Amino acid sequence: MKxxxxxxxxxxxxxxxxxxxxxxxxxxxxxxxxxxxxxxxxGYENTQLALKQxxxxxxxxxxxxxxxxxxxxxxxxxxGAFNLTTPAFAIPQLQLGLPEHENRYMLDNFITQAELKASxxxxxxxxxxxxxxxxxxxxxxxxxxxxxDRNTIIENVxxxxxxxxxxxxxxxxxxxxxxRLTENKKTAEKALSLGLITQYEYNKIDLAVSQLDAKxxxxxxxxxxxxxxxxxxxxxxxxxxxxxxxxxxxxxxxYIETPLNRPELRALEAxxxxxxxxxxxxxxxxxxxxxxxxxxxxxxxxxxxLRTKDPFILTQQPLDYKFQNLNAAPLFMAGVxxxxxxxxxxxxxxxxxxxxxxLQMAMNKQADTEEKITxxxxxxxxxxxxxxxxxxxxxxxxxxAQNAMSQATKEYEVGLIKSVDLIDAENDLQQAxxxxxxxxxxxxxxxxxxxxxxxxxxxxxxx
Numbered sequence: 001m002k003x004x005x006x007x008x009x010x011x012x013x014x015x016x017x018x019x020x021x022x023x024x025x026x027x028x029x030x031x032x033x034x035x036x037x038x039x040x041x042x043g044y045e046n047t048q049l050a051l052k053q054x055x056x057x058x059x060x061x062x063x064x065x066x067x068x069x070x071x072x073x074x075x076x077x078x079x080g081a082f083n084l085t086t087p088a089f090a091i092p093q094l095q096l097g098l099p100e101h102e103n104r105y106m107l108d109n110f111i112t113q114a115e116l117k118a119s120x121x122x123x124x125x126x127x128x129x130x131x132x133x134x135x136x137x138x139x140x141x142x143x144x145x146x147x148x149d150r151n152t153i154i155e156n157v158x159x160x161x162x163x164x165x166x167x168x169x170x171x172x173x174x175x176x177x178x179x180r181l182t183e184n185k186k187t188a189e190k191a192l193s194l195g196l197i198t199q200y201e202y203n204k205i206d207l208a209v210s211q212l213d214a215k216x217x218x219x220x221x222x223x224x225x226x227x228x229x230x231x232x233x234x235x236x237x238x239x240x241x242x243x244x245x246x247x248x249x250x251x252x253x254x255y256i257e258t259p260l261n262r263p264e265l266r267a268l269e270a271x272x273x274x275x276x277x278x279x280x281x282x283x284x285x286x287x288x289x290x291x292x293x294x295x296x297x298x299x300x301x302x303x304x305x306l307r308t309k310d311p312f313i314l315t316q317q318p319l320d321y322k323f324q325n326l327n328a329a330p331l332f333m334a335g336v337x338x339x340x341x342x343x344x345x346x347x348x349x350x351x352x353x354x355x356x357x358x359l360q361m362a363m364n365k366q367a368d369t370e371e372k373i374t375x376x377x378x379x380x381x382x383x384x385x386x387x388x389x390x391x392x393x394x395x396x397x398x399x400x401a402q403n404a405m406s407q408a409t410k411e412y413e414v415g416l417i418k419s420v421d422l423i424d425a426e427n428d429l430q431q432a433x434x435x436x437x438x439x440x441x442x443x444x445x446x447x448x449x450x451x452x453x454x455x456x457x458x459x460x461x462x463x
Contacts, residue, residue: 027243028236030161036234037157038150047146054139061135064128067120072113079108103312109304109323117295122336125287126280134277141270147263151452160230162444165248167223169437174215177430180409181209184422187413201419208423248440250391251447253384259373261455268366275359282355285348286341294334301326373453380450387443394436401425401432 028036038044085102121128188205191197231238259265304323311318341348408425411417451457 028240033161033234034154034157036236037153040235041153044149044153047149051142054142058135061128061132064124065121067118070117072115075112078111081106104309106307110302112300114298115295119291119293121291123290125284125289127284130277130281134274137270137274141267144263144267151457154457155448157233158448160226162248162441163226164244165246166437166441167219169248170219173430173433174219177212177426181212185209188419196415204419204423208426250440251444253447253450256454259377259455262373264369268369272362272366275362279355279359282351288338288340290338292336297331298329377453380453384446384450387446391439391443394439398432398436401429405429
């Protein structure tokens with residue numbers, strides 16, 4: 001029975017183990033790569049931490065109306081000495097007369113004091129409310145600007161991902177060239193043995209094979225460098241990244257006339273609102289502020305001793321008197337206070353002027369950014385159209401190069417052209433295929449820039 005339960009437990013967790021192993025061995029999707037890059041980007045993480053700081057500032061502003069509770073306690077030793085001269089006086093009824101007398105009195109004791117005090121703001125003149133709204137607008141602006149940082153990460157990482165697709169096309173191109181050169185080399189060897197070509201012409205074919213090997217090594221080096229850079233950005237296991245085998249293809253884009261959701265514009269709108277609230281807060285400098293406080297105090301005198309240096313006239317003995325402990329508790333106080341800055345040395349007026357300047361600067365930046373974003377959209381649209389036209393041109397050039405290569409191969413086999421002409425056709429085809437792949441790569445770059453310009457750059461759209 002126990003063995004049966006153990007077998008069932010193993011069968012239950014087996015799919016999870018197999019799934020995790022398959023995930024560890026499978027190539028990551030573009031969405032996983034982008035998500036991982038965003039998570040592991042230190043700059044993006046710092047922007048998130050900066051947002052938390054703004055949130056803490058918001059809590060600090062809210063806490064302005066929270067009561068402050070203080071407990072103060074102190075114990076000390078006090079010593080004082082003073083000279084006192086009593087005037088001469090007489091009591092006729094007692095036939096008593098006392099001359100003027102000077103004596104030095106000395107008092108020392110220990111003092112204990114403890115105070116529990118509570119205070120809180122009742123009315124801050126509207127400043128706290130406006131600062132709270134200003135900080136909320138600032139938090140909104142900074143949150144929106146994180147989208148800009150996120151888009152930058154997407155652009156950089158997708159460029160590396162597309163480079164892998166482009167390198168895959170290069171690999172296929174080199175493989176096709178290798179097949180053709182292998183066949184042409186066999187033809188050249190046969191022609192050389194029959195005396196139909198010279199050794200020089202045969203060496204040209206051999207040189208093309210060596211050059212192709214060098215291109216293979218260049219391809220491997222570039223791919224390794226891209227993978228290492230991608231691994232550094234995403235922290236995904238290099239073994240999984242090496243399994244990426246996606247073809248590079250055109251990125252479909254829908255044209256939009258005006259920016260829909262640019263985070264920069266929305267962020268600047270929030271910045272303008274924040275400065276408007278800061279201006280309102282600055283204008284409250286002259287409004288009276290009201291606060292309330294209450295305290296509970298204990299005061300105690302311990303080991304009090306009053307002494308004189310000289311003896312009294314009547315007793316002919318110096319004074320040496322010890323008081324019993326004197327305690328005063330509870331001493332309770334409560335009240336309301338008013339603070340009204342009738343004139344603060346123009347500090348409040350200058351704050352208002354600075355806030356007006358900050359607001360005007362924010363509005364100017366908003367207008368300037370709107371104009372630049374409109375120009376950027378037009379620029380990216382033109383670049384995208386150019387990228388499409390380049391693809392058409394490179395496609396035509398590729399078709400011509402393919403036809404020329406096919407014709408050159410046939411003519412070389414029957415001895416109508418030399419090996420130099422065949423190699424030229426081969427190089428032209430390689431160049432045409434490379435330029436066509438680069439045109440697709442540039443179209444994807446232009447498309448992503450265009451999506452970012454209209455404010456619709458989303459990970460889910462990128463494939």
